[in-house]
Amino acid sequence: MSKVAFINPPFLKGFSRYSRSPCVTRGGTLYYPVMLALGTGYLQKNGHEVLLIDAIAENKKTREVLSKLTNFKPDIIVIETSTPSINKDINFAKESKRLMNRAKIVLVGRHFNKKETAEKLLKKEKEIDIIARKEFYDEVLDLANKKSLRSIKGITYIQNKKIKSNIDGKPINPDDLPFVSKIYKEFLDYKKYFYASLRYPYLMLQFGYGCPFGCAFCNEMHHASYRHRSIKNFIEELEYIEKNFPDVKELHLDDPTFYINNEITKELCEVMIKKRFKFKWSTNVRCNVPLDILKLMKKAGCRLVHVGIENINQDVLTKINKGIKSDTITRFLFDAKKAGILVHACFIMGLPGDTEITLRKTLDYAKAVPLDSIQAFPLIPTPGELSYDWAKNKGYLISEDYSQWLNKNGGYNCVISRPDLTKEQVEWWAEKFYKEFIFRISFVLYKIKQSLKSWQEFKRNFKTFLKFRGYKK
Numbered sequence: 001m002s003k004v005a006f007i008n009p010p011f012l013k014g015f016s017r018y019s020r021s022p023c024v025t026r027g028g029t030l031y032y033p034v035m036l037a038l039g040t041g042y043l044q045k046n047g048h049e050v051l052l053i054d055a056i057a058e059n060k061k062t063r064e065v066l067s068k069l070t071n072f073k074p075d076i077i078v079i080e081t082s083t084p085s086i087n088k089d090i091n092f093a094k095e096s097k098r099l100m101n102r103a104k105i106v107l108v109g110r111h112f113n114k115k116e117t118a119e120k121l122l123k124k125e126k127e128i129d130i131i132a133r134k135e136f137y138d139e140v141l142d143l144a145n146k147k148s149l150r151s152i153k154g155i156t157y158i159q160n161k162k163i164k165s166n167i168d169g170k171p172i173n174p175d176d177l178p179f180v181s182k183i184y185k186e187f188l189d190y191k192k193y194f195y196a197s198l199r200y201p202y203l204m205l206q207f208g209y210g211c212p213f214g215c216a217f218c219n220e221m222h223h224a225s226y227r228h229r230s231i232k233n234f235i236e237e238l239e240y241i242e243k244n245f246p247d248v249k250e251l252h253l254d255d256p257t258f259y260i261n262n263e264i265t266k267e268l269c270e271v272m273i274k275k276r277f278k279f280k281w282s283t284n285v286r287c288n289v290p291l292d293i294l295k296l297m298k299k300a301g302c303r304l305v306h307v308g309i310e311n312i313n314q315d316v317l318t319k320i321n322k323g324i325k326s327d328t329i330t331r332f333l334f335d336a337k338k339a340g341i342l343v344h345a346c347f348i349m350g351l352p353g354d355t356e357i358t359l360r361k362t363l364d365y366a367k368a369v370p371l372d373s374i375q376a377f378p379l380i381p382t383p384g385e386l387s388y389d390w391a392k393n394k395g396y397l398i399s400e401d402y403s404q405w406l407n408k409n410g411g412y413n414c415v416i417s418r419p420d421l422t423k424e425q426v427e428w429w430a431e432k433f434y435k436e437f438i439f440r441i442s443f444v445l446y447k448i449k450q451s452l453k454s455w456q457e458f459k460r461n462f463k464t465f466l467k468f469r470g471y472k473k
Contacts, residue, residue: 024410027196114384
């Protein structure tokens with residue numbers, strides 16, 4: 001048996017490392033450390049002693065976390081990273097290594113989707129023992145079981161002063177993972193997590209893993225793939241949640257893309273309808289879900305969907321490999337309204353082909369279609385992904401110092417500047433999106449009406465308003 005600690009290390013208050021766009025959001029959203037929690041449960045399930053610390057949610061300083069680690073005396077310390085926080089994450093890893101020299105330090109997270117990024121880091125940082133790329137559950141289990149490094153797929157490491165990267169591991173069968181909600185209950189305080197578009201309190205979990213699409217800006221760990229839990233396994237977790245978290249108002253199914261298989265979606269929704277769960281749920285979808293499925297999702301308890309519209313200009317959508325037509329997006333948004341499902345839409349400023357004209361048209365579009373809330377931010381390049389390579393090869397990337405990805409309050413800086421669309425213009429438009437979309441009479445009246453109709457919606461809107469008002473650029 002090994003002792004394995006999983007750590008979401010200290011950084012900025014409210015920073016979500018696990019998010020596909022890690023930052024401190026205007027609305028105060030804080031993600032659960034889903035992968036760390038699943039890893040904790042997976043090692044525990046396989047007979048190892050585990051510890052999970054979310055220093056962000058618990059607002060713990062480095063010395064407090066290190067004190068807990070020292071008392072636990074781990075053999076392995078698994079540290080989640082993200083691109084904007086990577087420098088601080090490495091510093092935390094170094095301090096951990098100095099105090100607990102015998103422990104293996106393992107870095108994980110979306111920053112290390114590609115072996116080139118992992119190898120580049122190990123060339124500079126000798127205190128790091130291992131980087132587990134993409135998903136890391138079997139990799140950490142093999143380490144805990146003391147298998148030889150050369151036999152463990154999916155890791156990058158130093159051996160005999162040489163950096164080595166083993167071939168990628170096979171994605172795990174989701175049914176082999178524990179119920180993440182059980183790990184939350186044992187190690188975390190679910191009242192500390194908030195999602196601006198969801199009812200509070202909420203839980204975050206997944207039905208499906210991976211995404212078959214290849215959007216150029218996305219840092220999903222497994223492109224061109226899709227796996228889902230068995231319906232039996234997933235329903236059993238929902239039953240566990242209803243029994244053990246009776247005050248939870250909403251579940252967020254943080255699938256990269258919830259609607260992939262028409263028949264599976266139908267079957268899942270039909271079972272959920274029969275079970276009559278009390279909580280509502282939300283999820284992430286592409287703008288291609290047909291009306292009949294949206295109506296079924298609504299009947300099964302779906303309250304809201306998160307969609308990536310990104311930009312409404314078809315040329316921009318084509319250049320980022322979005323694989324969807326602008327008229328399909330419009331049809332979906334009005335179908336969602338017909339089905340009674342709210343929509344939270346994400347927009348990205350500064351995509352290839354984007355101009356001030358396309359940004360103006362996209363903002364006007366956002367104001368004309370039925371959206372409950374929006375998120376607008378600059379294009380965020382992740383090392384090794386297509387958008388990063390595009391920006392670097394074109395000479396548009398203004399810094400490779402990842403600490404420059406964020407401003408002092410944790411919001412996104414734009415690190416891409418083009419002759420025809422500068423960093424300053426992109427940041428100006430991101431700010432304009434929020435101001436022009438939110439502070440218009442029709443939207444304010446919509447939110448007042450929504451709040452008057454539902455106590456839960458009033459609480460959500462009021463809490464989001466307070467956090468938004470307190471946000472500093």
